[in-house]
Amino acid sequence: MSIEQLLWNEDATGLAQRIKAGDLSASEAVEAAIMRAERVNPDINAIAERLYDQARRQVAELPADAPLAGVPFAIKDLGIVQKGVPTNNGSRIPPFVPDFDSVLTERYRAAGLVTIATSTTPEFGLRLVTESAAFGTTRNPWNTAHTSGGSSGGAAALVAAGIVPVAHASDGGGSIRVPSSTTGLVGMKVSRGRTPTTPLTSESWYGFVVDHVVSRSVRDSALLLDLTHGPDGLAPYAARPPRRSFASAAARDPGTLTLAVYRQSPLGLPVSRETMEALDTAVALAREGGHSVEEISLPMIDRAFMADFCRIVASSIAGMLRTESARAGRQLIGSVERGSRIIARLGELLSAGEAYAALERLQASGRALLAHTARFDAVLMPLIAHPPVPVGGMDAKGADAFLEALLDHLRLTFLLRFDSFVDQLMDKSLWFTHWPAIQNVTGQPAISLPVHVTDDGLPLGVQAVGRPGEEETLFSLAAQLENISGWRARRAQFHLPA
Numbered sequence: 001m002s003i004e005q006l007l008w009n010e011d012a013t014g015l016a017q018r019i020k021a022g023d024l025s026a027s028e029a030v031e032a033a034i035m036r037a038e039r040v041n042p043d044i045n046a047i048a049e050r051l052y053d054q055a056r057r058q059v060a061e062l063p064a065d066a067p068l069a070g071v072p073f074a075i076k077d078l079g080i081v082q083k084g085v086p087t088n089n090g091s092r093i094p095p096f097v098p099d100f101d102s103v104l105t106e107r108y109r110a111a112g113l114v115t116i117a118t119s120t121t122p123e124f125g126l127r128l129v130t131e132s133a134a135f136g137t138t139r140n141p142w143n144t145a146h147t148s149g150g151s152s153g154g155a156a157a158l159v160a161a162g163i164v165p166v167a168h169a170s171d172g173g174g175s176i177r178v179p180s181s182t183t184g185l186v187g188m189k190v191s192r193g194r195t196p197t198t199p200l201t202s203e204s205w206y207g208f209v210v211d212h213v214v215s216r217s218v219r220d221s222a223l224l225l226d227l228t229h230g231p232d233g234l235a236p237y238a239a240r241p242p243r244r245s246f247a248s249a250a251a252r253d254p255g256t257l258t259l260a261v262y263r264q265s266p267l268g269l270p271v272s273r274e275t276m277e278a279l280d281t282a283v284a285l286a287r288e289g290g291h292s293v294e295e296i297s298l299p300m301i302d303r304a305f306m307a308d309f310c311r312i313v314a315s316s317i318a319g320m321l322r323t324e325s326a327r328a329g330r331q332l333i334g335s336v337e338r339g340s341r342i343i344a345r346l347g348e349l350l351s352a353g354e355a356y357a358a359l360e361r362l363q364a365s366g367r368a369l370l371a372h373t374a375r376f377d378a379v380l381m382p383l384i385a386h387p388p389v390p391v392g393g394m395d396a397k398g399a400d401a402f403l404e405a406l407l408d409h410l411r412l413t414f415l416l417r418f419d420s421f422v423d424q425l426m427d428k429s430l431w432f433t434h435w436p437a438i439q440n441v442t443g444q445p446a447i448s449l450p451v452h453v454t455d456d457g458l459p460l461g462v463q464a465v466g467r468p469g470e471e472e473t474l475f476s477l478a479a480q481l482e483n484i485s486g487w488r489a490r491r492a493q494f495h496l497p498a
Contacts, residue, residue, distance in 0.1 A: 003032040004497040011217040011488075012071045012165040012224070016112070019070045026070025027059050030114050033072035037117065037163045040495045044139045044148070046130075046157035048077035048088055049118040058114050066112025067227065072164045073113035076155050078121045079170040079211055080104045081200055090121040090151075091340075092134045093324055093332045103196045103232045104211055108168065111227040119154030119167060123340050124317060125209075128178045128433045129394050130154055133337050137391050140183060141494040142458055146388040149179030156183040156214050160492050166220050172209035173313065174383065174436025180214050180448035181461035182388040184490055186478065187214045188221045189436075190229070191239040191469050192443030198234035205316045206359060208440040217488055218479040221447075222250035225471065240469035249472035250479040257291040257377040257477060259464075265385065265434045266301045269427060272386045278452035278460045282380050285451060285481045293380070300368040301438055303426075307419070308358040309437045310426050311346070315355045318347025338408050339396070342425070345407070346416045366442040370468070377473050378464045385434050387454045400428045436463070445471045447478050450487045459490075 001009075003024050010018060019026055034052050041047050055072075062069045075082060078089050080102035086095035101109075108115070120138045122130050130138035130153025140148040141161040148157040152169035156179035159167050169176045171189040180187025190212045197204055197211065212228075215221045225246045231238035242249070261283055265271050283293050321344050325332045333341055350358075373379055396404050403424055407416065416422060430437075439446040446465040454460055466474045482488055 002497060003028050004036060007032045007036065008162040008497045010165060012068055012215065012220045013217070015165055016068045016071050026062055026114070029070050030055050030059050030072050030116060033116050033163055040161050040163065043144055044141055044157045044161055045136055046120050046138050046154040046161070047117045048120050048135055048154065049086060051085065051115055051117055055114050055116045058109070062112055063110070066110065067223070069112030071113050071166070073108060073115050074117045074119045074155060074158050074164050074167040075105065075108070075115050076121055076152055076168050076170055077118040078125050078151065079204065079209065080168065080197070082115065085118065088134060090123045090125070090132045090134055091336060093335050094328050096327070100199060102200055103198050104228060107228040116164065119152070119158055121151045121154060123337050124320065125151035125170065125172060125175055126317065126340055126343060127151065127394065128174060129389065131391070139391060140388055141492040142183065146390055146458060147182060147393065149182035149388065151175035152214060153179045156180060156185055159183070159185055159214050159216060161494055166213050166215040166224060168211065169214045170209055170211045171440065172205045173309070173440050174433050176212060176214060177383050177436050177446060177448040177463055178433055180450065181383040182459060184450040184459035184461070184487070184492065185214045185216060185448070186218050186221050186450065187448035188212050188225065188471065188474070189439060189446045190225065190471060191445045193231070193235070193237045194225070194229050194239040194471070196232050196235045198232055202234070202236050206312060207443070218475060218482050219247065219250050222246040222475045242472055244472070246471060246475055250475040252476055254473065254476035254480055257473070258375065259286055259291050259293045260296045260373060260376040260379040261293055262296055262298055262379055262381040264297060266306055266438070267303055267427065267430060267434045269385065269431050269434060271382065274387050274452070274454045274460055275382050275385055278462050279380065279382055281451045282449055282462045282481070285484050286380065288484055289480050296373070296379070298369055298372065300365045300372070303423070305362065305365050306430065306437065307422055307426055308362050309441060310422065310429070311350060311358050312355065312362065314343045314347035315350050316347070318344045338404055342404060342407050346422070349416055362441045369438070369442055374467070378466050378477055380462060380464055381435050383436055383448060383461055383463050384432055386432060387456065387458045387460050389432060394432060396428060400424070439465055442468070444468050445474055447474045449478055449481060450490070451481070451485060453490065
């Protein structure tokens with residue numbers, strides 16, 4: 001078997017075991033990943049910065065006892081940083097080149113992971129497709145005419161294409177789970193405070209954003225969380241420590257769980273037949289695993305909840321652009337994409353009191369949801385309302401494009417004070433993804449389960465949502481469903497190794 005075939009066949013855990021057994025060296029694994037990246041990336045456009053020379057130096061300094069020594073890896077071009085590596089945030093504004101590493105970067109390196117590249121993201125992670133003016137379009141290895149999702153779409157494309165077996169990702173409104181759903185991967189959105197964002201920031205988007213990975217297997221996601229979770233001295237808060245290791249949770253039988261299923265769209269927008277088929281597949285797998293499943297509604301989650309979420313994100317982007325403009329010494333709002341500029345202007349319209357009131361409403365709804373679902377071990381619900389959309393499928397068109405132009409070119413920003421205009425922008429932004437933002441508000445863990453492939457051969461995953469701090473239950477359930485379904489063997493037929 002060639003080294004490229006080993007890279008293609010193995011998840012991160014399996015590849016590390018092969019390296020330790022002497023079937024290949026760490027250097028060979030990294031060189032194979034680099035060669036494959038150069039060969040197949042032109043078809044998917046998932047790399048922001050090539051870090052090949054840095055990766056080769058890192059191999060020479062690997063700690064021999066690192067659990068994942070020599071496993072190729074990618075870090076998202078957003079959220080966490082590497083010393084001396086430009087962080088572009090998917091934007092054309094001047095990149096930030098830090099003189100320090102994020103704590104999470106240090107933990108990845110201590111685990112033995114070798115970062116060969118940074119992965120593409122939409123500008124500031126704002127879109128759930130990875131298409132940007134700065135880096136172009138990232139495509140889905142399952143079908144390159146379609147999106148790989150976002151905002152961790154570059155990370156998901158690199159893993160689905162067999163370049164790296166696992167990659168860093170972040171999630172502020174579904175950005176780990178949505179690209180996992182569109183590319184047939186496992187994506188755990190961890191509990192708030194589970195992994196640190198320091199020293200770059202104490203929290204991002206008022207704590208909505210968390211960092212972890214997209215992976216081919218449940219066991220990889222669990223092992224990586226064992227190696228990276230927990231606060232550091234600068235973290236303002238932390239999730240409840242696990243009772244045992246996450247890897248042991250993924251390896252054990254979950255027992256008999258009490259599960260719920262939530263089907264409604266909080267936006268009241270259309271949902272495809274394929275999305276409901278995927279959810280039904282997950283329910284059937286859960287029942288095959290011996291679990292009870294009860295249909296529920298979530299009346300506290302509605303259009304007003306989602307509109308408040310959008311306003312809070314807008315205020316975060318407005319503040320971030322102020323910070324970046326101060327760093328650059330000039331105003332940058334004219335340098336960002338039109339969609340980002342409109343979101344930032346919406347954020348600037350909000351008073352501090354309005355933003356705080358929106359946060360209070362979101363948190364009250366979150367508490368009501370947690371109380372409503374407390375008796376369930378997990379809740380199954382959709383992630384994407386439609387199969388992976390064609391490239392460009394979420395671009396503003398027709399009336400939406402006219403509204404954007406009106407708001408931007410004519411500087412009629414004051415119109416965003418009217419709820420009807422905010423509703424239009426919300427529906428345009430979220431018609432593909434109605435559900436993921438809920439867990440970013442509540443701080444719950446949620447894992448994307450690659451349970452389904454559409455008639456057109458495109459992945460379509462759903463999510464299982466747990467109680468705050470209960471990743472162990474989700475890993476155990478997900479691993480069981482993985483074993484029953486055999487989804488780990490389901491791969492994109494993309495540039496197969498000779």
